[in-house]
Amino acid sequence: xxxxxxxxxxxxxxxxxxxxxxxxxxxxxxxxxxxxxxxxxxxxxxxxxxxxxxxxxxxxxxxxxxxxxxxxxxxxxxxxxxxxxxxxxxxxxxxxxxxxxxxxxxxxxxxxxxxxxxxxxxxxxxxxxxxxxxxxxxxxxxxxxxxxxxxxxxxxxxxxxxxxxxxxxxxxxxxxxxxxxxxxxxxxxxxxxxxxxxxxxxxxxxxxxxxxxxxxxxxxxxxxxxxxxxxxxxxxxxxxxxxxxxxxxxxxxxxxxxxxxxxxxxxxxxxxxxxxxxxxxxxxxxxxxxxxxxxxxxxxxxxxxxxxxxxxxxxxxxxxxxxxxxxxxxxxxxxxxxxxxxxxxxxxxxxxxxxxxxxxxxxxxxxxxxxxxxxxxxxxxxxxxxxxxxxxxxxxxxxxxxxxxxxxxxxxxxxxxxxxxxxxxxxxxxxxxxxxxxxxxxxxxxxxxxxxxxxxxxxxxxxxxxxxxxxxxxxxxxxxxxxxxxxxxxxxxxxxxxxxxxxxxxxxxxxxxxxxxxxxxxxxxxxxxxxxxxxxxxxxxxxxxxxxxxxxxxxxxxxxxxxxxxxxxxxxxxxxxxxxxxxxxxx
RNA sequence: GGGGUCGUAGUUAAGAUGGUUAUAACGCCGGCCUGUCACGCCGGAGGCCGUGGGUUCGAGUCCCAUCGACCCCGCCA
Numbered sequence: 001x002x003x004x005x006x007x008x009x010x011x012x013x014x015x016x017x018x019x020x021x022x023x024x025x026x027x028x029x030x031x032x033x034x035x036x037x038x039x040x041x042x043x044x045x046x047x048x049x050x051x052x053x054x055x056x057x058x059x060x061x062x063x064x065x066x067x068x069x070x071x072x073x074x075x076x077x078x079x080x081x082x083x084x085x086x087x088x089x090x091x092x093x094x095x096x097x098x099x100x101x102x103x104x105x106x107x108x109x110x111x112x113x114x115x116x117x118x119x120x121x122x123x124x125x126x127x128x129x130x131x132x133x134x135x136x137x138x139x140x141x142x143x144x145x146x147x148x149x150x151x152x153x154x155x156x157x158x159x160x161x162x163x164x165x166x167x168x169x170x171x172x173x174x175x176x177x178x179x180x181x182x183x184x185x186x187x188x189x190x191x192x193x194x195x196x197x198x199x200x201x202x203x204x205x206x207x208x209x210x211x212x213x214x215x216x217x218x219x220x221x222x223x224x225x226x227x228x229x230x231x232x233x234x235x236x237x238x239x240x241x242x243x244x245x246x247x248x249x250x251x252x253x254x255x256x257x258x259x260x261x262x263x264x265x266x267x268x269x270x271x272x273x274x275x276x277x278x279x280x281x282x283x284x285x286x287x288x289x290x291x292x293x294x295x296x297x298x299x300x301x302x303x304x305x306x307x308x309x310x311x312x313x314x315x316x317x318x319x320x321x322x323x324x325x326x327x328x329x330x331x332x333x334x335x336x337x338x339x340x341x342x343x344x345x346x347x348x349x350x351x352x353x354x355x356x357x358x359x360x361x362x363x364x365x366x367x368x369x370x371x372x373x374x375x376x377x378x379x380x381x382x383x384x385x386x387x388x389x390x391x392x393x394x395x396x397x398x399x400x401x402x403x404x405x406x407x408x409x410x411x412x413x414x415x416x417x418x419x420x421x422x423x424x425x426x427x428x429x430x431x432x433x434x435x436x437x438x439x440x441x442x443x444x445x446x447x448x449x450x451x452x453x454x455x456x457x458x459x460x461x462x463x464x465x466x467x468x469x470x471x472x473x474x475x476x477x478x479x480x481x482x483x484x485x486x487x488x489x490x491x492x493x494x495x496x497x498x499x500x501x502x503x504x505x506x507x508x509x510x511x512x513x514x515x516x517x518x519x520x521x522x523x524x525x526x527x528x529x530x531x532x533x534x535x536x537x538x539x540x541x542x543x544x545x546x547x548x549x550x551x552x553x554x555x556x557x558x559x560x561x562x563x564x565x566x567x568x569x570x571x572x573x574x575x576x577x578x579x580x581x582x583x584x585x586x587x
Numbered sequence: 588g589g590g591g592u593c594g595u596a597g598u599u600a601a602g603a604u605g606g607u608u609a610u611a612a613c614g615c616c617g618g619c620c621u622g623u624c625a626c627g628c629c630g631g632a633g634g635c636c637g638u639g640g641g642u643u644c645g646a647g648u649c650c651c652a653u654c655g656a657c658c659c660c661g662c663c664a
Contacts, residue, residue: 032622032627033623034621034626034627035621036622038621039622039623054621070614083622084622086622089623095624112614115597115599116614122598123598123599124594124656127597127598179664181663202664227662229658229663232663350659350660450664452664454664560655560656
């Protein structure tokens with residue numbers, strides 16, 4: 001056989017290659033047999049090229065081409081020629097040319113694939129994941145992973161050029177309390193002992209600052225044994241960053257620079273930096289969530305002061321019980337039918353809301369189930385507060401602050417999707433900061449860190465640690481893109497005494513703190529620079545940059561919602577010998 | 588742990604109120620076809636209706652359980 005070495009990618013051939021003899025290797029995307037001439041679309045990662053088998057030109061190859069089926073792997077030698085006039089295919093990058101085959105070698109035959117993968121045929125995800133290696137042949141998926149690779153490469157380039165050092169941290173490490181459930185790995189040489197897979201390299205990057213690396217980054221796998229969602233996998237990737245001798249602004253600036261660099265180099269999109277900043281309190285007040293999508297307005301307005309003494313009991317009773325009444329104005333209320341409005345009540349019920357009131361604004365009042373319970377002045381005050389005009393719809397929710405914010409904050413996103421208020425190709429970033437340091441856990445009956453226990457409190461709030469921990473603000477910040485938290489970080493505690501104070505507030509005794517984090521507390525005593533950092537959710541960033549809805553579409557071999565792999569069938573049982581070697585017994 | 592949607596040829600789906608042999612499209616196989624590109628035309632094969640139980644003279648269809656996929660709540664410092 002004389003066919004030897006590939007000379008070109010199929011998808012890269014253009015009119016400029018006409019006349020050249022080329023050797024292509026790739027998969028059969030589709031075969032069109034006309035009895036005489038046979039056309040095959042040959043596919044590789046760069047695209048398609050039409051190759052032609054003509055009995056008059058090369059009878060041998062033409063005979064061989066009869067046996068060819070979908071997904072066979074071929075090597076062909078041939079000459080690039082311009083297509084006859086009128087035969088060009090404008091849908092194909094290489095549509096102006098074709099390759100007249102002079103020599104064919106079938107490198108590999110293929111079983112008929114379980115699903116057609118050469119067009120956007122809809123296939124269930126179960127089948128796709130079962131045969132992921134075939135699914136990954138589809139250009140749409142390849143495109144995502146190729147962009148992911150580029151984003152990773154540009155991330156490394158950016159941090160390298162800005163004086164950051166990539167350091168790898170252990171995957172087998174120590175289980176720590178607080179935070180997500182750990183994945184555990186038994187130690188054979190230490191029976192009864194376990195490593196944990198890292199939820200993030202948090203402590204290691206702080207130790208690296210103590211070691212004097214000054215600027216660290218890493219693109220790193222993290223593991224959290226929690227339930228999955230459309231944007232959550234048990235193993236995921238972070239862009240992890242830490243810097244010494246800095247404050248919040250330094251993190252903001254370097255991170256804005258990264259994101260702008262990535263969008264410019266990978267999407268050819270110019271971002272407006274610096275990004276706007278929003279306090280946690282303002283975000284909750286205006287948007288009901290700490291990760292607001294600010295591509296659209298739909299702001300929440302507090303009406304509690306207006307309806308506190310209303311004859312409408314749901315309002316007055318909630319207000320006197322310490323709850324709030326908030327409302328949202330939908331500009332184009334006419335697009336919502338009565339049925340739609342009732343549907344919104346169902347929607348908010350998943351967030352614990354017991355009901356949702358609505359009002360259509362007319363010139364002479366409202367069309368609303370609650371209209372007759374409100375005084376004309378209450379209606380007028382609400383209209384003024386909401387800046388309501390004819391044709392608007394106002395929705396109201398009365399409940400505890402957390403339910404109102406949760407329900408309306410999610411309803412806000414829901415409505416934006418339903419009414420197409422958010423442009424998919426618009427990228428609206430915002431920083432959210434001044435988070436509370438702690439939140440009270442009803443389940444554990446104690447304060448827990450909202451970010452993590454190494455987050456520095458705002459200095460002037462330190463006295464509150466002993467009197468009112470819930471009011472202590474953290475030097476923490478999240479980066480939010482189009483309503484998704486794509487990153488978060490903080491300025492860390494660099495003093496051992498304050499770190500101990502925080503542990504105590506969390507209900508962690510000195511002895512326990514020593515046992516769990518002794519190495520960090522000790523390290524803090526050996527000269528620790530002020531430091532802080534951030535971690536960006538790499539998969540989520542790639543999701544938004546590729547425009548896909550599922551994190552599984554940017555991960556080559558993702559897990560199902562039950563955290564299994566349909567391809568490898570992991571997790572699976574292990575032999576009794578393996579268990580014995582690890583001193584493990586299944587309970 | 589909880590709520591919801593779904594499961595029928597290889598794939599995607601249709602199968603009112605239970606009733607002969609379970610449909611269609613694409614794919615697959617065979618034949619014809621020398622300019623197609625979602626090629627076309629003719630013919631054909633292909634099914635434990637996710638699984639197990641129940642109701643019934645009779646179940647793809649009704650009931651119960653169970654398995655699996657997806658979305659959501661809780662959870663995710």
